[in-house]
Amino acid sequence: LRKENIMTDELRVNSDRMFAAFNELASIGATEAGGVHRPTFSEGHLAARQWFQEEAQQSGLEFRMDGAGNHSAVLVGTTDNALTLLLGSHLDSVPDGGRFDGALGVIAALEVLKTIQENGVHHKFRLEAIDFTDEEGTLVGLLGSAALTGHLHLELLQNPRGGRENLIEGMMRAGLSEESIWSARRPKESLAGYLELHIEQGKRLERSGIQIGVVYANVGISSYRLSFIGRADHAGSTLMQDRLDASLGASSFTLAAREVVMKEFPNCVVNVGNMQFTPGAFNIVPARVDVSLEFRSAEDSEFDRLDTALLALAYTEAKRFDLDFKADFRGRHKPTPMSDSVQRAFVESCDALGLTHTSLVSGAGHDGQSFAGICPMGMIFVPSVNGTSHSPYEFTKWEDCVNGANVLLQAVLRLAK
Ligand SMILES: [Zn+2]
Numbered sequence: 001l002r003k004e005n006i007m008t009d010e011l012r013v014n015s016d017r018m019f020a021a022f023n024e025l026a027s028i029g030a031t032e033a034g035g036v037h038r039p040t041f042s043e044g045h046l047a048a049r050q051w052f053q054e055e056a057q058q059s060g061l062e063f064r065m066d067g068a069g070n071h072s073a074v075l076v077g078t079t080d081n082a083l084t085l086l087l088g089s090h091l092d093s094v095p096d097g098g099r100f101d102g103a104l105g106v107i108a109a110l111e112v113l114k115t116i117q118e119n120g121v122h123h124k125f126r127l128e129a130i131d132f133t134d135e136e137g138t139l140v141g142l143l144g145s146a147a148l149t150g151h152l153h154l155e156l157l158q159n160p161r162g163g164r165e166n167l168i169e170g171m172m173r174a175g176l177s178e179e180s181i182w183s184a185r186r187p188k189e190s191l192a193g194y195l196e197l198h199i200e201q202g203k204r205l206e207r208s209g210i211q212i213g214v215v216y217a218n219v220g221i222s223s224y225r226l227s228f229i230g231r232a233d234h235a236g237s238t239l240m241q242d243r244l245d246a247s248l249g250a251s252s253f254t255l256a257a258r259e260v261v262m263k264e265f266p267n268c269v270v271n272v273g274n275m276q277f278t279p280g281a282f283n284i285v286p287a288r289v290d291v292s293l294e295f296r297s298a299e300d301s302e303f304d305r306l307d308t309a310l311l312a313l314a315y316t317e318a319k320r321f322d323l324d325f326k327a328d329f330r331g332r333h334k335p336t337p338m339s340d341s342v343q344r345a346f347v348e349s350c351d352a353l354g355l356t357h358t359s360l361v362s363g364a365g366h367d368g369q370s371f372a373g374i375c376p377m378g379m380i381f382v383p384s385v386n387g388t389s390h391s392p393y394e395f396t397k398w399e400d401c402v403n404g405a406n407v408l409l410q411a412v413l414r415l416a417k
Helices: 002-009 015-026 043-058 103-118 143-149 154-158 164-173 178-182 204-208 246-264 300-320 340-353 367-371 398-415
Strands: 062-065 071-075 084-089 126-131 191-199 212-218 220-229 269-278 288-297 324-333 357-362 377-382
Touching: 015 043, 015 103, 015 398, 043 062, 043 071, 043 103, 043 126, 071 103, 084 103, 084 398, 103 126, 103 191, 103 398, 143 178, 143 367, 154 164, 164 178, 191 340, 191 367, 191 398, 204 212, 204 357, 212 340, 212 367, 212 398, 220 246, 220 300, 246 269, 246 288, 246 300, 288 300, 300 324, 340 357, 340 377, 340 398, 357 377, 367 377, 377 398
Parallel strands: 084 126, 084 191, 191 377, 212 357
Antiparallel strands: 062 071, 071 126, 212 377, 220 288, 220 324, 269 288
16 A cells, blocks of 8 residues: 555646547637637537547547536446545636646546546545536536536526527537536546636736646626616717716726726726717717626625625716616636645645645636535646737647646545555
């Protein structure tokens, strides 16, 4: 037993093999600018899924696809009825996205399984490298992981953000159906955990020169459509003091929201992503401005306070310009803390590998969120050069990618011992 411990501590992924797989995948749906274009169920995405299947089979792993289109490569456990430890990420991309977002996590998960398999290491779990369907939200967002964990709601399929026709048509192209999606659900008793390696998509690691970020929580995300309602008037003949100009409420709210968040909620972010003016003409005072508001926080009580503060602020700014105000709630994902046990396994692995690490929050949504309340889960980040992501210029040094894969490997070995 002692001998095996020494051996597994020294186990490392095969960097060259992983690099070859990464480059093969990056050539699928490749764009001229050096990124990839693989929105869910697009030609590039379907080809990437095909590549995954062949890669799994060629590696002697068991290939599996579920009713939500999640693709898996499985290394069967050494005992019957072994619980499943999932390692994964996603092969879909945003339009004109980068080569690393999602892809790195899938490639690393496959490499971890190959390494464990070829070294014949005992592992008490059934190990599964998984590519989740539609993480990025071309159609629904976190579709595959929500289906697997039973967090998918009928309403999401009936009113998906990417449009219902696109969803139905895309699923058909991938050989899936609305009915099949529900069959992807797995009993939570069958799951030992979910682990994911991802690029940071921010600058914190690069700025601090730290190699690995151990995520302690996924931020909660809340969104509202705010309406500032005034009155349309002639933009020439109406005196300034006689106007009920909806644009004033919307813009002063945007500026004030930034101030409030920076002063009172330094760990949170707020975004006004869109303003729609009605009627929207040079020569008409805006009667109405609809504002797309989104804000994020890593912690429940702070999230609630931020929600209250921003809505109160919007109301105050509307009244300041004698406007009517409406807030239409558009959805909320709760902040998701990562499991202590998985964070510990990551930290111990970093220490054993001599890699510097820090605890941080994920400001982006990830499939791990779907596993809240289902099984232990955790994520690690590797540095993104310049913090660039969702762009063809997204880049992570290969050395950092390999570091991340080795932490993933060592964490799996610790958890599956
Ligand atoms: Zn991603």
